[in-house]
Amino acid sequence: MQPNREQRLWMYEHMLVSRYFEETIEKIYLEGKTPAFNMANGPIPGEMHLSNGQEPCAVGVCAHLNAGDIVTSTHRPHHVAIAKGVDLDRMAAEIFGKKTGLSGGRGGHMHIFDPAVNFSCSGIIAQGMAPAVGAALSRKMSNREGVAVAFLGEGAANQGAFHESLNLAAVWELPVVFVIEDNSWGISVPKADATAVPRNDVRAAAYGMPGVYVTDNDPFAIFDAAGEAIARARAGGGPTLIEIETWRLAGHFMGDAEGYRPKGEKDALFAKDPIPRMRERLIAAGDLTAGDDAALAAKARARVDTAIAFARESDYPAAEEALERVFA
Amino acid sequence: MNDKVSVTNERRLTIARAMAEAIAQEMRVDERVFVMGEDIGTLGGVFGNTRGLVEEFGKLRVRDTPISETGFIGAAVGAASDGMRPVVELMFVDFFGVCMDAIYNLMAKNTYFSGGSVKVPLVLMTSTGGGYSDAGQHSQCLYGTFAHLPGMKVVSPSNAYDAKGMMTAAIRDENPVIFMYHKGLQGMGWLGTEPGATVNVPEESYEVPFGKAAVVREGTDVTIVGLAMGVHNALKAADLLAKKGVSAEVVDLRTLVPLDRDTVFNSVKKTGRLIVVDEDYHSFGVSGEIIASVCERDVSVLKAAPRRVAYPDVPIPFSRPMEQFCLPNPDKIVAAFDSIAGA
Ligand SMILES: Cc1ncc(C[n+]2csc(CCOP(=O)(O)OP(=O)(O)O)c2C)c(N)n1
Ligand SMILES: [Mg+2]
Numbered sequence: 001m002q003p004n005r006e007q008r009l010w011m012y013e014h015m016l017v018s019r020y021f022e023e024t025i026e027k028i029y030l031e032g033k034t035p036a037f038n039m040a041n042g043p044i045p046g047e048m049h050l051s052n053g054q055e056p057c058a059v060g061v062c063a064h065l066n067a068g069d070i071v072t073s074t075h076r077p078h079h080v081a082i083a084k085g086v087d088l089d090r091m092a093a094e095i096f097g098k099k100t101g102l103s104g105g106r107g108g109h110m111h112i113f114d115p116a117v118n119f120s121c122s123g124i125i126a127q128g129m130a131p132a133v134g135a136a137l138s139r140k141m142s143n144r145e146g147v148a149v150a151f152l153g154e155g156a157a158n159q160g161a162f163h164e165s166l167n168l169a170a171v172w173e174l175p176v177v178f179v180i181e182d183n184s185w186g187i188s189v190p191k192a193d194a195t196a197v198p199r200n201d202v203r204a205a206a207y208g209m210p211g212v213y214v215t216d217n218d219p220f221a222i223f224d225a226a227g228e229a230i231a232r233a234r235a236g237g238g239p240t241l242i243e244i245e246t247w248r249l250a251g252h253f254m255g256d257a258e259g260y261r262p263k264g265e266k267d268a269l270f271a272k273d274p275i276p277r278m279r280e281r282l283i284a285a286g287d288l289t290a291g292d293d294a295a296l297a298a299k300a301r302a303r304v305d306t307a308i309a310f311a312r313e314s315d316y317p318a319a320e321e322a323l324e325r326v327f328a
Numbered sequence: 329m330n331d332k333v334s335v336t337n338e339r340r341l342t343i344a345r346a347m348a349e350a351i352a353q354e355m356r357v358d359e360r361v362f363v364m365g366e367d368i369g370t371l372g373g374v375f376g377n378t379r380g381l382v383e384e385f386g387k388l389r390v391r392d393t394p395i396s397e398t399g400f401i402g403a404a405v406g407a408a409s410d411g412m413r414p415v416v417e418l419m420f421v422d423f424f425g426v427c428m429d430a431i432y433n434l435m436a437k438n439t440y441f442s443g444g445s446v447k448v449p450l451v452l453m454t455s456t457g458g459g460y461s462d463a464g465q466h467s468q469c470l471y472g473t474f475a476h477l478p479g480m481k482v483v484s485p486s487n488a489y490d491a492k493g494m495m496t497a498a499i500r501d502e503n504p505v506i507f508m509y510h511k512g513l514q515g516m517g518w519l520g521t522e523p524g525a526t527v528n529v530p531e532e533s534y535e536v537p538f539g540k541a542a543v544v545r546e547g548t549d550v551t552i553v554g555l556a557m558g559v560h561n562a563l564k565a566a567d568l569l570a571k572k573g574v575s576a577e578v579v580d581l582r583t584l585v586p587l588d589r590d591t592v593f594n595s596v597k598k599t600g601r602l603i604v605v606d607e608d609y610h611s612f613g614v615s616g617e618i619i620a621s622v623c624e625r626d627v628s629v630l631k632a633a634p635r636r637v638a639y640p641d642v643p644i645p646f647s648r649p650m651e652q653f654c655l656p657n658p659d660k661i662v663a664a665f666d667s668i669a670g671a
């Protein structure tokens with residue numbers, strides 16, 4: 001299954017928005033944190049896990065989804081949220097801890113909830129998986145359309161929740177797709193030191209579902225694998241496990257000195273940054289002229305700038321609002 | 329000799345370094361001691377408390393684990409019962425949700441269930457606390473949750489001297505110990521840190537025994553009880569109160585299980601007033617337990633109703649104004665005193 005021109009451009013545009021968003025967040029995150037880096041300071045405090053390099057996973061999968069489909073994501077959620085169509089203004093405001101944020105500032109960057117497009121995420125590793133299974137169960141039980149996609153990191157595939165969720169989805173033949181973003185690191189621990197098999201797609205066999213490994217962080221190959229899995233899920237064919245080779249171009253979180261990375265690894269990854277690669281590919285295919293590209297880039301920037309301005313200009317919540325919304 | 333001691337005594341360590349030093353010293357003398365957890369090897373622990381260990385002891389004794397808390401904490405229980413002395417890290421206490429069975433149904437109960445024939449000498453170290461906008465899955469204290477469940481010792485140091493001595497005591501203990509270290513005291517620059525936690529630490533090995541609270545400031549008008557970060561808030565409040573002519577006594581609990589109820593009671597008997605500071609949730613927790621233990625023994629020692637300055641019963645919000653509003657602080661402690669000063 002190959003994307004048509006419209007889909008290719010949609011994917012590229014969302015990769016651009018995502019990257020500009022992260023680059024902008026990165027800059028603002030450092031405000032108030034120099035010369036002494038203290039996570040508590042600045043307009044965006046707390047942990048910040050950027051998705052630079054992992055955009056292909058988000059767009060290749062979400063190109064097949066509509067607002068009614070469910071996505072659960074992780075502590076590294078921005079690229080997926082953007083591709084799923086989460087309200088960017090209110091997501092930015094949430095990351096700034098503003099009253100206009102998706103959760104009124106209660107959740108922050110690891111807890112993005114946008115029910116309008118059925119997106120949520122959690123900071124606890126692998127814990128987004130079972131809720132995706134449950135949402136798929138809900139659709140099946142109530143005869144409503146829709147598939148659920150759970151994104152996770154390769155490190156999460158060693159959690160009990162991973163194995164329980166796969167088995168449950170398979171035994172109940174639920175419309176859910178598990179997407180592992182294999183950036184080969186769980187904080188400082190390389191995949192090879194933590195995972196008993198080189199590739200997690202083989203684990204699908206243990207649960208009687210198809211497993212696919214997509215190499216080279218390739219948006220079109222991801223589109224292909226995800227398209228097949230999602231179509232199968234929609235048709236009642238049950239779950240699929242997809243693992244995608246991707247690249248973490250940033251530290252685990254901002255402030256990570258990354259002393260554990262082998263020398264040269266990051267340079268090698270930057271040399272195959274998926275964004276310029278996608279651009280060259282689209283230009284070579286005749287999908288895009290340099291002029292179109294500039295226009296798309298400007299549009300993406302403007303979209304991000306608007307969201308950031310909204311976040312900056314919004315008010316903080318009143319302190320007492322902390323006590324509200326504990327119960328529905 | 330004297331010279332040497334005084335030089336040694338000037339050495340100031342962060343809690344992170346004090347913990348790592350205690351573990352290293354025990355590893356040197358006891359081959360059964362080993363460390364495992366996420367990012368505790370090459371990285372030296374996200375919060376620095378295992379720095380230098382893998383370099384000295386190698387990957388067999390300092391084991392980076394997969395993200396599999398049920399697996400490796402359960403494995404630590406098995407290894408401990410089979411003669412090893414694991415020191416295991418749960419990176420944030422908030423993650424206990426994915427592995428609590430290994431902790432409270434195995435680690436904490438095996439000694440009892442076996443009629444004492446099985447020992448579980450395991451140290452589970454875990455970070456607590458917020459204040460830096462990490463939201464509700466990375467900022468909790470949960471001291472009360474662990475202390476509530478029988479069968480494990482629960483300790484939380486307020487400074488590096490205690491941290492080293494309590495870690496040494498924990499590793500040597502025949503029982504499971506939850507060693508809860510507060511991120512804001514850890515001395516990690518990127519987290520910001522309470523300077524009062526970085527203190528002189530002797531190089532030689534020593535134990536700080538469990539079940540002995542410390543009166544860290546003497547006073548006559550009110551007893552302020554806390555642990556970990558709460559102690560520093562209490563000390564700052566005591567300074568503020570002193571300016572108003574109020575003499576506050578500050579008690580650092582140091583360990584919750586066992587709990588030194590005597591020191592708390594004797595202090596309140598002297599001052600007649602009690603304020604408990606707790607960054608853990610307000611209800612059903614440490615603050616209620618401290619107050620109950622005084623009232624149960626002799627309510628007449630209290631001249632005024634006891635007060636608590638604890639975290640409201642809400643998940644911890646991300647946004648700075650909301651989080652700071654919820655956290656205990658010196659001003660809230662002073663206000664609590666003002667509300668009972670007349671009595
Ligand atoms: C249950 C649990 N254990 C540990 C952590 C701490 N932690 C946060 S991110 C992370 C690494 C995750 O690696 P991976 O799943 O590969 O995702 P990536 O960060 O590479 O995107 C860890 C260990 C956590 N959040 N939850
Ligand atoms: Mg990873």
